[in-house]
Amino acid sequence: MTATWTLPLKGDISDFLDAHPDITHEDLxxxxxxxxxxxxxVGIGAITAPEAVYAVPDCPGDVFPDPxxxxxxxxxxxxxxxxxxxxxxxxxxxxxxxxxxxxxELKKGFWQFASLWIAIVTDPGRGKSPxxxxxxxxxxxxxxxxxxxxxxxxxxWEDAExxxxxxxxxxxxxxxxxxxxxHYLTTNATLEAIVAALESSPGLTLFFDExxxxxxxxxQYRSGKGxxxxxxxSAWSNSSVKADRQSGEPKxxxxxxxxxxxxxxxxxxxxxxxxxxxxxxxxxxxxxxxxQFDPPMWTDDEIDPVLFGPVMEILxxxxxxxxxxxxxxxxxxxxxxxxxxQYVAWFNENAGLQRESTGITAGFYSxxxxxxxxxxxxxxxxxxxxxxxxxxxxxxxxxxIELGEFCRAHFHATLPLLKESSTPRVGGLESRILNILRNxxxxxxxxxxxxxxxxxxxxxxxxxxxxxxxxxxxxxGRIDRREVETSxxxxxxxxxxxxxxxxxxxxxxxxxxxxGTDERxxxxxx
Numbered sequence: 001m002t003a004t005w006t007l008p009l010k011g012d013i014s015d016f017l018d019a020h021p022d023i024t025h026e027d028l029x030x031x032x033x034x035x036x037x038x039x040x041x042v043g044i045g046a047i048t049a050p051e052a053v054y055a056v057p058d059c060p061g062d063v064f065p066d067p068x069x070x071x072x073x074x075x076x077x078x079x080x081x082x083x084x085x086x087x088x089x090x091x092x093x094x095x096x097x098x099x100x101x102x103x104x105e106l107k108k109g110f111w112q113f114a115s116l117w118i119a120i121v122t123d124p125g126r127g128k129s130p131x132x133x134x135x136x137x138x139x140x141x142x143x144x145x146x147x148x149x150x151x152x153x154x155x156x157w158e159d160a161e162x163x164x165x166x167x168x169x170x171x172x173x174x175x176x177x178x179x180x181x182x183h184y185l186t187t188n189a190t191l192e193a194i195v196a197a198l199e200s201s202p203g204l205t206l207f208f209d210e211x212x213x214x215x216x217x218x219x220q221y222r223s224g225k226g227x228x229x230x231x232x233x234s235a236w237s238n239s240s241v242k243a244d245r246q247s248g249e250p251k252x253x254x255x256x257x258x259x260x261x262x263x264x265x266x267x268x269x270x271x272x273x274x275x276x277x278x279x280x281x282x283x284x285x286x287x288x289x290x291x292q293f294d295p296p297m298w299t300d301d302e303i304d305p306v307l308f309g310p311v312m313e314i315l316x317x318x319x320x321x322x323x324x325x326x327x328x329x330x331x332x333x334x335x336x337x338x339x340x341x342q343y344v345a346w347f348n349e350n351a352g353l354q355r356e357s358t359g360i361t362a363g364f365y366s367x368x369x370x371x372x373x374x375x376x377x378x379x380x381x382x383x384x385x386x387x388x389x390x391x392x393x394x395x396x397x398x399x400x401i402e403l404g405e406f407c408r409a410h411f412h413a414t415l416p417l418l419k420e421s422s423t424p425r426v427g428g429l430e431s432r433i434l435n436i437l438r439n440x441x442x443x444x445x446x447x448x449x450x451x452x453x454x455x456x457x458x459x460x461x462x463x464x465x466x467x468x469x470x471x472x473x474x475x476x477g478r479i480d481r482r483e484v485e486t487s488x489x490x491x492x493x494x495x496x497x498x499x500x501x502x503x504x505x506x507x508x509x510x511x512x513x514x515x516g517t518d519e520r521x522x523x524x525x526x
Contacts, residue, residue, distance in 0.1 A: 018452040056292060056409040057459020059083040062441060063399035065383045067310035074303045075134035080296025081127040084289050084406070085120055089135035089261045092116035092205065094315065095378045096259035097139060097184060099203020100238070101321040102331040102388060104377040106343070111332060112370055113238050114377045115203075117260040119211055121269055121290040121414055128263040129209055135261075136207060137308070138315050139184045146182040153179035189214050191228045195243040198253045202323060208262035215271045229280070232258075236285045255324065260286075269417045283418075284363035287371060290413045317385035331389055333377060338394030343373065346401050346428035353425045361422040364411050368404055376400035398435040401428045409460045426461055429469045433458075437479060437496040448482065448493040470494060 017023065061069045061083050068090075075086045095114030103111040122128045160176040180200035185207050186193065197204050208214050231241050235258045242252045264272075272283040324330045335343065347369055354365040376397050384390045405426055412424045436442050436457050442449050454466060473479045478497055483490040 019455045021452055055460055056290070056413050057406060057457070059087060059406060060399070060402050060457070061087070062439065063379060063402060065314075067307070068314065068382055071303075071307040071311045074301070074307055076131070077301040078299065078303050079127045079130045079134070080299045080301075081131050082291045082293055084410075085122075085128065085131040085291055086135045088116075088118045088287060088289060089120070089132055090138075091375065091378050092118045092259040092261050093136060093139045093185070094318070094382065095374065096203035096205040096257055097142070097315065098318055098321060098378075098381060099201065099257040100255040100324045100330055101202045102333060102377065102381065104373050104380075104392065105332045105334050106373055112373050112377070113203075113255065113257045114374045114381075115236060115238060115257050115259060116371070116374055116378075117236060117286045118262075119269075119272065119286045119288045120263040121266055121288060121417070122263060123266055125295050126291075126293070127296045132207075132209060132261070132263060134303075136185065136205075138312055139205060141312060142315065142319065143184040146184065150179060150181040191231055191241070191243050192251075194258065195241060195251045195253055195256075198241075198256050198258075199251065202321075203257035203259070205259040205261055208260075211260075211262035211264040212268050212271060214260065214262065229282070233281055233285065266417050269414060270419075281363060283360060284367050287407045287410075288414045289407070289410045290417075292413070314382060314385045318381055318388060321388065333380060333389055334391050335397070336391040336393055339376070339392045339397035342394055342397045342401065342428075342431050343376075346372070346404075346431060350427045353427055357422060357425075360415070360418065360420060361411075365408075368408065371407065372400050372404040375403050395435075395438075398431055402432055402435060404428075405432060406459075412460075424460055426458075426465070429458075429461065429465060430473055433466075433469055433473060433494075434478065434496055437494060443495075444493065446495075448495045451492040451494065454494070 059082060061073055064072065064087070072087045072090060073083060076083045079085075095116050098114060100113055103113050105111040120128055120132070157176055157179055161178075164172050164175055183197035183201040183204055185205040186197055187207055188194070189206060189208075194204065194206065206214065231243070235241050235256045238255050238257060240252055240254045241256050242250055269288070272286060272288075321331060350365055350369055354362050357365055376392055376399075379399055380390065380392050380396045381388050383396065405428060408426065409424065412422060415422055433454060436454055437449050442453050442457065444450070451466070451470075454470075455461070455463070458466065470479070470481070474481060479494050480497055482493050482495075484493055485491075
């Protein structure tokens with residue numbers, strides 16, 4: 001896989017070497033040889049062609065619990081693709097599996113379900129299909145079991161119905177109810193089919209190897225002039241969906257939880273707009289990933305079967321959550337004080353970026369404020385399958401913010417395909433820096449982290465912006481700095497000051513959604 005060499009805006013050769021410590025002399029010679037001639041008036045990072053791509057950071061795999069990460073990483077390596085091509089579709093399917101049985105409450109009366117729409121933008125031959133196949137494997141297994149259980153229940157029902165028919169009316173009681181299949185995923189994109197599946201399921205993944213099929217299926221019964229597309233857009237916000245058809249009674253699903261997962265080629269990303277090319281908010285609802293890598297070469301990496309079992313155990317525990325019972329049912333997961341503080345700070349910073357933006361960029365930034373807590377809910381559930389109501393921790397929220405910023409970078413990498421451009425921006429930089437400094441995996445033996453490591457982890461952050469954020473954190477007494485002498489120039493290292501992470505009492509467990517009162521019920525976690 002060919003490396004992608006990047007240089008932050010206003011960065012010099014020192015910043016370049018810091019960002020790429022493993023670069024060789026041969027690499028430098030090849031970069032100099034292949035670099036295009038400088039053109040006056042064209043700055044670094046300027047888009048000179050629709051195919052130009054902004055650099056994106058590596059997918060932060062350490063946000064996942066270890067069993068999940070090891071399986072996801074093995075899947076990605078077996079195909080030869082970046083981690084995000086498996087990890088994000090997997091997250092979306094987990095969120096839909098839990099469905100409307102759990103939500104995250106950001107403030108009283110304002111909650112979000114884990115509905116995630118994922119679009120993987122790759123050209124043909126880049127491993128998209130096998131990556132998606134790996135991501136859906138656990139859900140496939142659960143669907144197979146559900147189908148087996150349904151068929152067994154159907155046999156029992158047929159016997160019970162036959163006995164009911166031959167029993168005297170005064171003695172036979174109510175007629176046995178026909179069992180319904182529990183749906184985990186579907187490839188049928190008609191609104192009628194989706195509503196029918198959601199009648200017996202807390203959530204549903206709408207899966208497509210090619211998302212173009214989904215776009216084409218919208219309004220197919222109404223010559224493109226109906227409201228099915230608008231119903232899908234409302235479903236992203238978990239607003240009630242009503243399906244009207246000429247045959248049969250209308251069907252209404254309250255709080256639908258629908259994930260949409262699929263791939264799309266670069267040439268067809270523009271189809272995520274409405275049919276006439278105008279903006280209707282469809283594209284902004286997707287977390288669009290545009291992985292940057294060469295066509296995968298053959299690899300002998302295989303997936304250890306042992307890795308799959310722990311992942312299935314986590315999902316099976318989560319699938320035992322109680323079903324939603326009317327408007328007030330379901331589990332509400334609350335934020336810890338630290339998580340609330342981090343989310344509010346990032347939310348306000350993102351709002352400032354949104355005010356400075358226009359068009360699709362502003363719309364994406366707006367939706368990102370809901371995408372981050374949805375991802376936080378999924379991450380928390382994966383880490384706490386035996387006690388899913390544990391408060392969202394500060395670390396989980398920091399991880400979700402990191403994923404959100406990862407998606408922001410991919411969004412800017414996708415804009416050239418839409419014949420649009422926007423200055424790449426980042427949010428929550430100070431929180432993300434602290435998150436890296438606190439992670440033992442990135443620390444030296446004495447707890448310090450080099451500036452080079454920070455640049456590598458942050459990926460698309462400008463060198464000057466990193467300097468400003470580090471200086472602010474240092475001035476506020478949250479980190480300290482040292483210089484380590486080397487054979488060339490001093491190496492800059494940073495460390496989170498001891499005690500910067502707030503210690504809270506033992507986690508509390510969220511209970512059922514309140515029934516219109518201001519009271520909350522909690523239980524102490526043993």
